[in-house]
Amino acid sequence: MNIGDVAQRSGLPAKTIRYYEEIGLIRPQRGENGYRRFREQDLHKLAFLGRARALGFTIEDCRTLIALYEDESRESGQVKRVAEEHLQQIDDKIAQLQSMRATLAELVSCCAGDDRPDCPILEDLAHHGADGATEGKGRAL
Amino acid sequence: MNIGDVAQRSGLPAKTIRYYEEIGLIRPQRGENGYRRFREQDLHKLAFLGRARALGFTIEDCRTLIALYEDESRESGQVKRVAEEHLQQIDDKIAQLQSMRATLAELVSCCAGDDRPDCPILEDLAHHGADGATEGKGRAL
DNA sequence: CTTGACCTTCCAGTGACTGGAGGCCCCACA
DNA sequence: TGTGGGGCCTCCAGTCACTGGAAGGTCAAG
Known part of the structure; x- marks a missing residue:
């Protein structure tokens, strides 16, 4: 299979698949023309990755x-x-x-949302006492 | 005020304050030694930013x-x-x-978590039918 | 005069891609 | 046999909002 086929079958963009190779998650073979050649097991792994990422x-x-998946002697506890941890x-x-x-919902409900400036x-943003919503900052929405 | 003072008073790291200047959110003045000089209004703005970010x-x-805050003729609807939109x-x-x-919780609850490999x-990750959790991918945790 | 805290700039890295340029390769059709 | 279009390749840059660190200037205390 070429990359377009696995992209379609796995639902992952070709760019992402190349990226996964770059960072060593998959190791597809190469044809004489330099094209990546994917086997079923590569596709399987990409599907696994897609679901784990989802x-x-x-x-x-x-x-x-x-x-762990490839390690037959794994312990399910691992x-x-x-x-x-991820769940946490x-x-x-x-x-x-x-x-x-x-x-935010509280603030929104208090705002008239009309043509007046008040x-x-x-x-609240300008004069609120100390912290914002939570102590932990609001990164990564 | 020097950057250390505003950092302490606003709760934002000095690095972040410099970054905010770099992207044009604030425009502190400069002393002869090249140090940034912050006025109360700069501090106020940084506090505003900190809360909005939070x-x-x-x-x-x-x-x-x-x-909008600085525009006296704003409409609260804006x-x-x-x-x-942000709330959405x-x-x-x-x-x-x-x-x-x-x-994930379902999967975790099904896993014995012992020393056996099963x-x-x-x-589930290996053989689950089609999509993962939701259709939208799980970016930005 | 030295020490150490504080300030400066600039560069690189984060996570997980994504977009685009420039250039092969392959196949079908005329 | 040429040509057109799509697919493939690599490499580079950009995303978002910082964060870390190096190399060096400044200032106040002792």
Whole structure:
């Protein structure tokens, strides 16, 4: 298979597949013309990666998960630990977003949203006492 | 005030303040020694930025919000629109994370997490039918 | 006069891609 | 046999919002 075929079958953009090769997640063979040649097992791995990424695992997590997947002597506890840590991070992120959401929704509901300049949203941003929504800053929306 | 003072008073790292100047969010004056000299109004603006960022507004949103804040003839509807769009994005993100969370929690609960290799988490990643958690990919955790 | 804290600029790296330029390669059709 | 168009290649730059570090100037205290 050429890259276009695996892209279509895996649902991943060709660019992303090349990137995954670059960082060593996959090692497709090469034809005489220099084109990447993918086998079924490469496709399988890409599908695995696509699903792990869709669950929000980082690339490094994916590396670990693939290594565990290929390691017949793995212990399921190792996998579970990775997943649990990730789950915890998701929970933290959700909590942070919900805190932001609450503050923001409150402000929005207080704003008339008409043609007059008075705006409680700006008032709050300009004069609010100390911290914003949560202590942890609002990175990575 | 020097940058260290405003950093302390605003809670933003000095690096970040320099960055905000670089991208034109603030324009502190300069002393003869080349040091940035901040006035109260600069500090005020930085505090505004810190709070807007803590609510998850992008830098571009912040630029807009500050412009509106300084525009006496603004209409609060403009501000509200920015905030509502942002709120919508937060809601989308929360929904996406909750979908991931649900899938992941289910998988984790099915995994024994012991010293045997059998692992439903890996099974799912390897053989799950089509999409991952949600259709939208899991970027930006 | 030295020490050490503070300030400056500039450059590089983060994560996970994404876009685009410039250039082969391959196949079908005239 | 030429040509056109699509697919493939590599390499470079950009994204977002910082963050770290190196190399060097400045300032106040002792």
